[in-house]
Amino acid sequence: MEVTKKKAMTNAEKQKKYRERQKEKGMREMRGYLSQEALECYQLIAEQTQWSDSTIMSNAVRLTYAAYKNGQIGLLNSWLTKNKL
Numbered sequence: 001m002e003v004t005k006k007k008a009m010t011n012a013e014k015q016k017k018y019r020e021r022q023k024e025k026g027m028r029e030m031r032g033y034l035s036q037e038a039l040e041c042y043q044l045i046a047e048q049t050q051w052s053d054s055t056i057m058s059n060a061v062r063l064t065y066a067a068y069k070n071g072q073i074g075l076l077n078s079w080l081t082k083n084k085l
Helices: 011-024 036-049 053-069 073-082
Strands: none
Touching: 036 053, 053 073
């Protein structure tokens, strides 16, 4: 009986495979840079909720959309401006 070894995947190949699986699930990757204020907010949210990066980002987008749909986007933006966040 002959045993064949599989070639080990590189990190880049693993990442590509992971991204492909996520796309197949209907997920979409978003990238951006956080301001210092946003980073502080992110850290507090992560500590309090124990959410992953993906969950924090998804919920942030969903909450912003909810504010928009309910006519509260101006109120939200005003609060962020007043509180320098």
